Amino acid sequence: MDMFRHLQTLQEDTPAYRRQHEAIIQACLPLADHIARRFRNRGEPLDDLIQVARVGLVNAVNRFDVDHGVDFIGFAVPTIMGEVRRYFRDHGWAMKVPRRLKDLQPTLNRARADLSQDLGRAPTASELATRLGIDRDEVVQYTIANNNYCIMSLDMPSRADDQATLADTLGQPDSDLENVVDLHTLRPLLAALPERLQTVITLRFFANMNQSQIADRIGCSQMHVSRLLARALDTLRSQMLDTDTPTGAARHRIPPALQQPTPGRASVLSSAS
16 A cells, blocks of 8 residues: 555656556566466466456556555455456357357356255256346357357367377268168068069178079079069169159169169168168
């Protein structure tokens, strides 16, 4: 307080005033740095928080009036903390959020903590709205907006002791998804084939047997097996393109396995079993 009283006796814009003003700020820098460290690990660099807190300290020194009889520490602490909180409000959000929702954050967080203690569980949006006397939609909007406060880079490690990044944990497009409709379309068509044709299709595409092996299995010539395969595939092709049937209406293209009856293009048929 003596330093501020001495400052009052000096004329502004004089070297003596500036030296005294700077001496007060230098003496109070540990206070600003201490307040800044209270807000660390919240997504903002500590160096930036220290700078903001020191700006708040300068504002507190400039606005403090020793004649009001208030202790400087009691005046400076809320001033510095207010500056840091405004910094988080204006710069800490990863995405642009309406000002009214930012201002609602501290009030809503306190209400959520109080209700959680009273109820023994997390409060609902309606209970929070009732406690604060606001509309429920505002609570819902804030909850959605709060998810945009802090985002993580995909280049961050997925675990502290792992070299893999978050991007490595994301799923990739599944090429088999294109075959889902084909599978559901083919399954009832295969089940509707005559038993002998089903047997030939099963041995050819699911057991990966060639025509000679199929002929030996069912007791006929290889030529007859070839005709049976051709008849079965022709039936499936026509039914797949028949838009008058429920299964045919689902697709307007022929799956690769039905275009050319070779083992390498039989994935759809093999999965339809």
